[in-house]
Structure formats: C-alpha cells, structure tokens
Amino acid sequence: QVQLVESGGGLVRPGGSLRLSCVGTGFTFSDSYFSWIRQAPGKGLEWLAYITSTGSTILYADSVKGRFTISRDNAKRLLYLQMNSLRAEDTAVYYCGRVTPVKQDLLDYWGQGIRVTVSS
C-alpha cells in the first residue's frame, strides 16, 4: 500500500536551516508528483511546494519562496524540503503528499507528518 514517511524534523533556532525527507513506498515513485503542506499548532493546512516527476516544474507558496527548496531523488525514492532562514512562524507539522496528475493533481496520500519547532 502507499506509504509516505517524513523525517528530519526537530528544534532549530531562528535563522537556522533544516532538511526534511520523505520516503515513498508502495507505488511508482518516479512517476509521481509531490507537495509539502504544513499545519501550525492549532491551525489549518497550508500548501507550501510542488514538484513534478522529473523536477521540471517546481512551484512555491509566497510564504516560503526564496527560503525553502523542494527537490527529489527518484533513485532513492526520496522527496526533500530544504528550509533556510527559519522563523518562529515556520513552527508546524510538515506533511509530504503524493499528487496524482491523472486526477488533476489531486493530493491523495499524505505522510504522518513531522514536527518542526523554530525557537531560541
């Protein structure tokens, strides 16, 4: 079955960096598109970034553009989110999500989430 598992979260100081990873199994990783989504404590869901199967198209939300970078390694079945210049407001649970292009880029499966805390 489809599984997405995030890792790499933790506590980081403001201005610091962190790289999240997401491994995907149970489906053809190299054909899939992905997104990162986050949820601040007690808040709703915010889409952050999107990447196509080859990485030819990458899109970001304005809130993270220029600070976060989405990338992937299809050989390792890994999706990444490099987060730089972190701020307190980036504190959230971060989810990777699989995007199904044949269904108009529907986000159909999500990982369990990984917590990122930005605090001094």
Next chain:
Amino acid sequence: DIQMTQYPSTLPASVGDRVTITCRASHSISSWLAWYQQKPGKAPKLLIYQVSTLESGVPSRFSGSGSGTEFTLTISSLQPDDFATYYCQQYSNLYTFGQGTKLDIK
C-alpha cells in the same frame, strides 16, 4: 489566488444526525474540490474528490455536491468515528484549504 471559506468552524452534533458543511471558493474552481478528514495527531485523509467522488473505502454516508464556487459535504447519519475536523480544498489552481470544521459531540 483562490480563497476558500468554510463554515461552520465548529458543529456540535449527535450520533445519528445528518450534518452539512459548506465551502465557498472566491473564484470558480469547476469541479476540482476535495474533502479531507483529520483526527487529532493524524494526517488528513482524503474522503471525496472532484466534488462528489468517494475515495475507495469511504463509507457511503459521506457525500459531496456543488459546482463552481459553492460546495457541501454531507454526512447522512453521524457515527462515533466521524467526530473529527473536516477540510475542503481546491485543486483547480495549486492548492488552498478551507479553515476547517470541527465536528463536536453535542
């Protein structure tokens, strides 16, 4: 950007109740509307996509309707497992989520 307005934010209900959650888009999103269920500490789970298509394994008491800018999620007879937070999401132009509706036990 497409904004999604979802209401109510909280909905007290009892087992067996029929409940409806509404989601309004700031621009037409055609039929590219999904609903997710989230339980505390868990990832959102896809329930419905393309307005009214039930994801595999989702009980038939869940249904979706609407078009253009106004959409609804209906649960025909609430079960104990349904008390959760529900989010609508447009995927017509990237992704935007509604603010969520928490189904509370009355």
